Amino acid sequence: MPDLKVSKISNGTVIDHIPPGRGLDVIKILRMERGFDNTLSLLMNVESSRLEKKDIVKAEDKELTKEEVDSVSVIAPSATINIIEDYGVVEKKRLRLPDKVEGVVDCPNPHCVTNTGEPVEALFEVVNQNPVELKCSYCERKFKALELEI
Amino acid sequence: MKGNLISIDDLERSDIEDFLSKASQAEKMSKAEASKILRGHILSTIFLEPSTRTRLSFDAAMKRLGGSTIDLAAEVSSVEKGENIADTSAVVAGYSDICVIRSPYEGTARMVAENTDVPVINGGDGANQHPTQTLLDLYTIKKEFGHIDGLKIGMLGDLKYGRTVHSLAEALDHYDVDIRLISPEETKMPEHIVEKIGIEEEKTELEIEDLDVLYATRIQKERFPDKQEYERVKGEFILNKQRVKEMKKGSILMHPLPRVGEIKPEVDKLPQARYFEQSCNGVPTRMGIILELLGVDKDA
Numbered sequence: 001m002p003d004l005k006v007s008k009i010s011n012g013t014v015i016d017h018i019p020p021g022r023g024l025d026v027i028k029i030l031r032m033e034r035g036f037d038n039t040l041s042l043l044m045n046v047e048s049s050r051l052e053k054k055d056i057v058k059a060e061d062k063e064l065t066k067e068e069v070d071s072v073s074v075i076a077p078s079a080t081i082n083i084i085e086d087y088g089v090v091e092k093k094r095l096r097l098p099d100k101v102e103g104v105v106d107c108p109n110p111h112c113v114t115n116t117g118e119p120v121e122a123l124f125e126v127v128n129q130n131p132v133e134l135k136c137s138y139c140e141r142k143f144k145a146l147e148l149e150i
Numbered sequence: 151m152k153g154n155l156i157s158i159d160d161l162e163r164s165d166i167e168d169f170l171s172k173a174s175q176a177e178k179m180s181k182a183e184a185s186k187i188l189r190g191h192i193l194s195t196i197f198l199e200p201s202t203r204t205r206l207s208f209d210a211a212m213k214r215l216g217g218s219t220i221d222l223a224a225e226v227s228s229v230e231k232g233e234n235i236a237d238t239s240a241v242v243a244g245y246s247d248i249c250v251i252r253s254p255y256e257g258t259a260r261m262v263a264e265n266t267d268v269p270v271i272n273g274g275d276g277a278n279q280h281p282t283q284t285l286l287d288l289y290t291i292k293k294e295f296g297h298i299d300g301l302k303i304g305m306l307g308d309l310k311y312g313r314t315v316h317s318l319a320e321a322l323d324h325y326d327v328d329i330r331l332i333s334p335e336e337t338k339m340p341e342h343i344v345e346k347i348g349i350e351e352e353k354t355e356l357e358i359e360d361l362d363v364l365y366a367t368r369i370q371k372e373r374f375p376d377k378q379e380y381e382r383v384k385g386e387f388i389l390n391k392q393r394v395k396e397m398k399k400g401s402i403l404m405h406p407l408p409r410v411g412e413i414k415p416e417v418d419k420l421p422q423a424r425y426f427e428q429s430c431n432g433v434p435t436r437m438g439i440i441l442e443l444l445g446v447d448k449d450a
């Protein structure tokens with residue numbers, strides 16, 4: 001067992017197996033970079049057996065809503081979500097990409113009407129689950145998960 | 151639910167056929183007959199960037215149907231004064247029975263359609279869609295041959311950035327046609343479209359003898375970093391009298407216009423030249439679109 005240098009959490013959520021470099025985006029997409037008062041740790045480039053490297057996010061006393069779980073699946077479909085109670089995993093949540101993704105990620109196309117200050121939120125249709133590919137319902141362009149900006 | 155015409159991607163073959171048959175009905179009507187159909191109706195045109203031909207052809211189409219038009223031009227619009235497009239267009243569309251919107255921003259027409267109760271027609275949204283152009287192209291082909299299935303259709307020129315040819319190719323995917331792409335290496339059709347519609351023939355030479363339809367588009371100078379290369383390519387793909395004469399009997403040459411030298415004026419008098427009629431077909435096609443979206447059946 002490698003020393004992870006970050007202690008286990010007692011209660012909360014561990015988001016594991018995030019593609020390396022995407023951990024910060026997961027925090028951003030969950031809007032935890034500001035206004036989240038509990039302990040939050042981000043581990044980057046952790047050695048893993050499943051992926052070569054991975055990021056991990058641990059949030060103390062945090063339970064993810066269904067919408068939050070869905071939003072994580074958009075940028076890190078390979079991630080797993082573990083619910084921790086009393087230092088133990090009580091539940092593992094499987095990610096499932098919804099058919100539509102609304103208001104979670106911005107459209108990367110600068111000419112898209114959703115990026116022009118109009119009162120309209122980015123809306124994507126999921127056209128492919130693996131690898132994740134989304135189609136903007138407004139500008140109709142398709143994007144791979146890695147092209148999406150948070 | 152009200153009908154809109156936002157994207158070719160939204161249409162099934164039967165939807166396309168409905169628009170085309172309405173256009174054909176509209177063209178066959180006498181002027182007197184047509185001018186009674188939409189008396190008292192108003193079409194609003196909201197053009198946030200200029201496109202005189204598209205606007206005029208909608209204007210003509212509505213007036214031929216006996217209706218009238220109101221026009222919001224970008225330079226005098228409240229959009230300039232800082233009101234957003236969503237609000238402005240909802241207000242203007244609300245003055246009318248049907249609305250056309252053109253915008254430099256992709257997705258504008260869909261947003262506008264969501265904010266108003268009247269049918270919305272996309273008159274072009276940036277690099278995305280221009281579905282009335284695609285329908286008038288299809289109408290021109292169908293009018294000429296009586297059918298679209300079974301034809302061999304070549305697309306020539308800037309196939310990489312040309313929105314017109316992308317939409318046309320996607321629309322033709324609903325039909326059983328052979329598509330041949332002819333373009334310089336620098337401006338080939340994007341791979342995702344080629345794969346999606348399963349085009350087998352891609353040429354970098356002007357092979358046009360066996361085509362039923364040759365659809366030419368502009369080759370734009372900006373696309374070539376090397377100006378000498380541009381001149382060479384342009385010369386290689388230019389359509390002059392001699393080359394067009396090689397096309398088989400009964401075939402047609404189309405172009406969305408305006409042209410900038412890719413078809414020589416000497417071609418205009420050849421039997422293949424169909425680009426001016428194509429442009430004129432914009433009026434009956436748009437009449438058909440208006441009638442279809444307003445749910446007007448002239449026989450009813």
Ligand SMILES: [Zn+2]
Nearest residue numbers: 107112136139
């Ligand atoms: Zn978009």
